[in-house]
Amino acid sequence: MDGSWSLGSWALVLRGRAADSLLDTYEQERRPHTNAITQVSLMVGATGSACPRPGRPPPRSSCGAG
Numbered sequence: 001m002d003g004s005w006s007l008g009s010w011a012l013v014l015r016g017r018a019a020d021s022l023l024d025t026y027e028q029e030r031r032p033h034t035n036a037i038t039q040v041s042l043m044v045g046a047t048g049s050a051c052p053r054p055g056r057p058p059p060r061s062s063c064g065a066g
Contacts, residue, residue: 006030 006026012018 009018009022009026013020013022
């Protein structure tokens with residue numbers, strides 16, 4: 001939903017139907033969401049990177065392979 005609102009806002013400004021100031025707070029409003037998504041992505045990446053990808057040598061742990 002946020003993405004749709006954002007796209008709609010940009011469209012209104014570009015078409016001259018809304019003032020440029022509509023976009024002034026975009027980064028301030030989105031930064032907390034962006035930071036949260038980045039943190040989750042980093043945590044998922046850290047947990048998933050312990051196991052090898054196909055064609056790579058296995059790490060010291062067995063990653064569940066027996």
